[in-house]
Amino acid sequence: MSQQFSERAQVLMKALVEQYLRDGQPVGSKTLAEVSNLGVSSATIRNVMMELEDLGFVQTPHTSAGRIPTALGYRLFVDRLLTVQSLSETEVAQIRAQLKPELETTALLNQASNLLSEVTHMAGLVRVPKRQVQTLKHLEFLPIGGRRVLAVLVLSDREVQNRILHTDRDYSRDELQVAANYVNQHFAGRDLRQARTELVAQLRADRAAMDLMMAGLLRVAEAALDSSEPQDDFHVTGELNLLQLADPAGIGGLRELFEAFSRKQQILGMLDKCLAADGVQIFIGEEAGQPGIKNASLIAAPYEVNGERVGVLAVIGPTRMAYDRVIPVVDITARLLSSALTSDES
Incomplete structure (x- = not known):
């Protein structure tokens, strides 16, 4: 974002995205004036919104005077404007209690997928480890x-x-x-x-x-002893949650996402990109480069066994998701899953 409208535009952009994430309705200048606390007129806000729209950060839906964030706007929000919520000690303890080290690997992975789905109310995915050696x-x-x-x-x-x-x-x-x-x-x-x-x-x-x-x-x-069973796979839980989140206009994109779940290769390709990266990775809309998930966002983090990355867990849902909440859930769950998988490896 250019320097000439940095602070004011960022405040308004943050306010717009947060408001849209709360109620799902296009945000007008009057509402932004109320929630941003900038003390500027609606006309000034409209001018800033026009600049943001020219840059591709917001768009005006048909039949609406308000604006909504684009995928590029969400990216700006996540990278520069987002305030991530920390999970409470109680929430962390609840996740840890369900990822029991005594469970076998498959059960742990399924439990992690279930946890992500239950906590975020979206779809939880866990990439099965690529095993080079099975002893x-x-x-x-x-x-x-x-x-x-x-x-x-x-x-x-x-x-x-x-x-x-x-x-x-x-x-x-x-x-x-x-x-x-x-x-x-x-x-x-x-x-x-x-x-x-x-x-x-x-x-x-x-x-x-x-x-x-x-x-x-x-x-x-x-x-x-035949070890030729396929290992290139992922578990997905909570697909039906996505049906409840989709508006009628987004059903087409949801159909493409379900087809991507079925074909698997697009999802596996994204998860493998995350396996090679550090920390939490976020793909928003078309930047994932996968047509089946162009209307969705994926938040993922690798998990480890004895310090070696072996798989990825993720949450996938609409681009309009509570990033401030989902990001720490994915991060903490990946860390606790790594701990559970490592604790009894010896």
Whole structure:
């Protein structure tokens, strides 16, 4: 913003955005005169508003004498004019109490997403960690009939994965225990991919020495250790909150946002940008560079395990959101999630 109208224009811009965030109605010069406490005439305010409109910070909706902020106006507000609210000790304690370190990773991520949605009344997103290595702590097999076996894998990040395996015949509980004991004895503490590779090599090398039952059991174990499940994903909670926030004119943009949730790649691209950046990141409208979210804002922050960034959590909603409230909620939740994920990693 140019120097010639810096202070007065900034006061009026801040007052306009705050008023619009409160009631969602275009803000007229008379209202700005009342809420800004500048002691200037409505005519002076109208002149400043015209300058701000020429610069692209505000716009005049059809059939209205008042003005509303543009995406560029929101950006100015967030970067230079916003006063962020600090969460109270009680609010921080309530968030911490729900992110319990004893929960497995998947449960913690889901809980964080739920928390963000509940506290902000918008949609909460959590980017699933991109795991380069998954280490096996323990494996159990349970026969479930119909030539099927339930494999329960406990991983080093406290995640438990359940996989249903289809076998060439039914196996008894005792037979499956033999296979589980073998895997736990030889491969506990090893990377899943490495363990599976070595198991396959043993099957090939010792095939002649193995009886048919043991060979069959180790093929079951091989299937259980397959780590090819997709990890490129995010959890989203509270999409229905967005329906309550949308006005009829914004339904088209909301449809595009829901399609972006479904296709995932646009959202994942934005979250990955946040993973590479420090602190809270804010994308407003079209500046995200993603057509599906051009009418929305996303506030995100990375979370860590043992000091390493592994994922991102975020809130997404309309550009007309309470930035002063949502920003600290996202920031604190990311910090507390990092603490919960780290506390029991060892």
